[in-house]
Amino acid sequence: GQNIDQPTEMTATEGAIVQINCTYQTSGFNGLFWYQQHAGEAPTFLSYNVLDGLEEKGRFSSFLSRSKGYSYLLLKELQMKDSASYLCAPLGGSYIPTFGRGTSLIVHP
């Protein structure tokens, strides 16, 4: 089976840095996605990691450790518009992503 664990909710201040952790167990592994989802909207792609290490893309970075079944999403220079749910989704052996419950990030002034 597949098991994904990420915090339910986090709060942070505008301009700060926040790290959202995700641990997972999957049957087979073909990478891990992070998606952003604003309330009432569809998820949008943020990042994809298939090899260990850090992938940086502007204000967002994502890290993967396959041996530890661990990933994190790092958001820098937080803006109010970053308030959203962040979904960790490992890609199993069938190339179907399994989504976690998501971490609701609240950015306040």
Next chain:
Amino acid sequence: DTGVSQDPRHKITKRGQNVTFRCDPISEHNRLYWYRQTLGQGPEFLTYFQNEAQLEKSRLLSDRFSAERPKGSFSTLEIQRTEQGDSAMYLCASSPRGLAGALNEQFFGPGTRLTVL
């Protein structure tokens, strides 16, 4: 607009009625996925197609649910004899192909919100 589209965006129905949703994927994408999402949860996989072939169905998908993709382009999801527990957002996503690498990125449609009274 060349993104994934879904129709209708909202559907209200009475318990016991049948409903059908449509998804039009991005034209060059050969994989199409259906998910269900309830409040406070991540998207839950229902089924997916590679071209017109339905390759996998979730064990959570009861016999009341059926999906088709007759010509490998648009897809329909039908729910028969709806129940109140079917109330959810139904999301469709497409991806370019089933190979390793960033090509597996899924592009989501806006979803169809179903309310069963």
